Amino acid sequence: MILRSLFLSTVAAMAPLMAPVSSFAAEPQLKVELSPSSPKQGESMTVIIDPPGNLPPSDASQLTVSFTKSGAALAENYPAFPLDAEGDRYRAIIPTSPLDSHGRTLLQVSDTIETRNLAVWVQKRNFPTQRITLRGSGSGGATQYELDRVAVFKDLVTPIKYWNGIFRAPNSGRVSTIFGVRRYYNGVFANDYYHRGIDYAAGYGSPVVAPAAGKIALIDYEKNGFRVHGNTVGIDHGQGVVSILMHLNSIPTTLKEGDLVQAGQQVGTVGSTGASTGPHLHWGLYVHSVAIDPVPWRNQSVD
Ligand SMILES: [Zn+2]
Incomplete structure (x- = not known):
């Protein structure tokens, strides 16, 4: 070593x-x-x-x-x-x-x-693995509508830098799944899968806050076709850095795409909408469309 x-x-x-x-x-x-x-x-x-x-x-x-x-x-x-x-x-x-x-x-x-x-x-990093058993073909894949909207959001490169200092946890619940976990489906390693964010376990209605300042660039709902992401808020932190907050129970009706939010401002509540087996928040942090580990951004400011 x-x-x-x-x-x-x-x-x-x-x-x-x-x-x-x-x-x-x-x-x-x-x-x-x-x-x-x-x-x-x-x-x-x-x-x-x-x-x-x-x-x-x-x-x-x-x-x-x-x-x-x-x-x-x-x-x-x-x-x-x-x-x-x-x-x-x-x-x-x-x-x-x-x-x-x-x-x-x-x-x-x-x-x-x-x-x-x-x-x-x-450097090589060893990520934990999960073994998932799928039965039947399942019916709940992502819709083209949600894939397209999410892809456009993750591609944003706004010249303004909105964030300042270290990122905060978007929810106070315990971390239930860390970034990067790999999976076997029915015993077969999924080459393209890694857990593209951090999961926080919390009850229905627990506040979800902006991890850093930014502009709300995506709000959409399970009922509109967000079958996998569920009710979702996307925050553009600028310069190719975006956060996605998924599976929300509710999103404030006053919150609109284009709104500027401060770090810590509430943007929703924990739920289990979309492809989710229980109430939790999934926070994905993306840089130029690639999901990266948010932990270093929580510990050290990128300024
Ligand atoms: Zn997750």
Whole structure:
């Protein structure tokens, strides 16, 4: 274990040396800081970019952040947003998933002059497993209507950052299922399944609050076709970060899509609507459409 972490930190420390030959002459001008430097599967990674001189905040588009997962042929690009009005620093947030391979990945950060290549080691994480027995074919799959609405919501990338500081638990109940649990259905491992959030066990009517500030971007109901999600509230925290709160019993009639909510503001009550076997709250935290582990966001502020 000690050897392994030594090895990992060595890889991380060597990463700047792995930059292309073109940057051998001097210290890189484009500074890049990662947190954490070796994310575990399912954690998001913050990339702080400090370009040489100042780049006007409107010029974030001059920065390219691309990430190639372990074993993947293609890189994916992620947007960077200014951290301050002066344009000193920018930030991109990159999700990793329990479905991604662990191991060496490549992070590439470029401005118009320079490209930094950083080797990032995604650490293996062992998630608990559940064995589920399904009988018959079942009739309660998701409707196309709910899949489409939820997909559009998870894809939101609003330039404004609404959240501030650490995220709070959206319900005071105990955690009944942690993030990332994998499943066997009738003895067969489900390759595409992981628990995309945290479940809180609480009674009907227990308050559900916004885990962080944001804009209400989705309100919909089981009766409209939200057969799996049940009564649902989606909060856009900005910059590609969204929360989904599912299986609600009730949603305040005064709450509307487009409303701004503060952290801790009540947005519903615990229920068992949709595909749910008993009253509980499911909170999913997504970064660029990928469900990530909310726990690090509860412990440390991403600012
Ligand atoms: Zn759940």
